Amino acid sequence: MIVEYFRPKNVAETLDLLNNPHIQTVLMGGGTAIERYGSESIGVADLQDVGLNDLRSRGKKLEIGATVTLQTLLGHNQIQDALKKSIHLEAGQNLRQVATIAGTLVASDGRSPFSTAMLALDASLTYEPGDEQVSLGNMLALRQESLENRLITRITIGLNVQLTYEYVARTPADRPVICAAIAIWPSGRTRVVLGGYGGAPLLAMDGPEKDGAEETVHDAYSHAGDQWATAEYRQDTVVVLVRRGLAKLDKEI
Numbered sequence: 463m464i465v466e467y468f469r470p471k472n473v474a475e476t477l478d479l480l481n482n483p484h485i486q487t488v489l490m491g492g493g494t495a496i497e498r499y500g501s502e503s504i505g506v507a508d509l510q511d512v513g514l515n516d517l518r519s520r521g522k523k524l525e526i527g528a529t530v531t532l533q534t535l536l537g538h539n540q541i542q543d544a545l546k547k548s549i550h551l552e553a554g555q556n557l558r559q560v561a562t563i564a565g566t567l568v569a570s571d572g573r574s575p576f577s578t579a580m581l582a583l584d585a586s587l588t589y590e591p592g593d594e595q596v597s598l599g600n601m602l603a604l605r606q607e608s609l610e611n612r613l614i615t616r617i618t619i620g621l622n623v624q625l626t627y628e629y630v631a632r633t634p635a636d637r638p639v640i641c642a643a644i645a646i647w648p649s650g651r652t653r654v655v656l657g658g659y660g661g662a663p664l665l666a667m668d669g670p671e672k673d674g675a676e677e678t679v680h681d682a683y684s685h686a687g688d689q690w691a692t693a694e695y696r697q698d699t700v701v702v703l704v705r706r707g708l709a710k711l712d713k714e715i
Contacts (some may be wrong), residue, residue: 466505470512473590473613479507480611489613491529491562509562514615521623528564528614532576535563542625544643548579551635564614567596567598568605573662577602578657579627581617581665582643590615604661623647628703628712629658639690640699642679644707646672654679656700659686672708676701 467486467511470476479487487505504694514527517538526535535541536558548602552575554560566586570577577598585598589612598617601608641657654667654675665674666682679700 463503464506465503467508468505469508469510472510472512473615476509476512476613477591477611479505480613489565490589491565509584509641512654519621522620524619526563526619526683528616531560531682532560532563532566533558540621542623544627545579545583548575548627548643549636550552551629552576554637563660567601567617568609568614570602570663572657572659572663574657574663575627575629575641578638578641578655578663579621579625579643580617581639582627582645582653582655583623583625583664584645584653584668588616588617588618589613591594599665602700620647624711624714626707628707630699638698640696640703641702642703642707644672644675644711646711656682656686658690659683659688659696675704675708679704 468479470479476489482505485505487507489510490506495508497562507528512529514529516527517530517534518525519540524538524540532549532553533555536546549558552566565582567577581598587596587598587601588594588658589596596608624646625643626706627641627643628635629638631638638658643655643657645653650671651673652667653671654668655663656679657663664682667678680697681692683696683700685693686696
């Protein structure tokens, strides 16, 4: 339950609110995840005036302001088609208009297409105070600890990275039961991230080349059974998805 509402004008004011000892203050970009606090009394810091909604290309990197919406990122002409695909699958158009990039990543679980793709791209987050850079993987693994009294100001991804996103779902527009995002850098570095299961996407492979990817993802899903699918089904299917994704990337090289 929201009992206090704040509208800070800059990063410094926002950090002061996060350190308020009298009430827990929750950051709000699009507001799509506020309901998860239920009846708990919270203060809300609305970020719309803080100025974190810029998109900037810097060489081979794209810097995404924390409050840039999914829809705005979707319309950027330099991002990978597979990243656009993951955004389409993450949410419908109405939600994409308000959901922010940082908020979507922080609130995501293992069935998030967008987080799966961003983790494959080895996205990095910049925190204040301290202008500290943290990998998305570390944030997802230590969400509560890494975000305490901190503000995500931007997210950075590479633009020179090839990306594919393959998935299986009950319907074409549904959240995945199994998904795989594969990223390959010009150097040959290959990252494979699996989703559709658990509390966060799983980094299955990050190596200097793609050899061994199929065996690696099969092993990574060895205990990935839940109400949606057995571990054995996921193991067999993800190998097919990764094989398909790698074949697509080979055609692009």
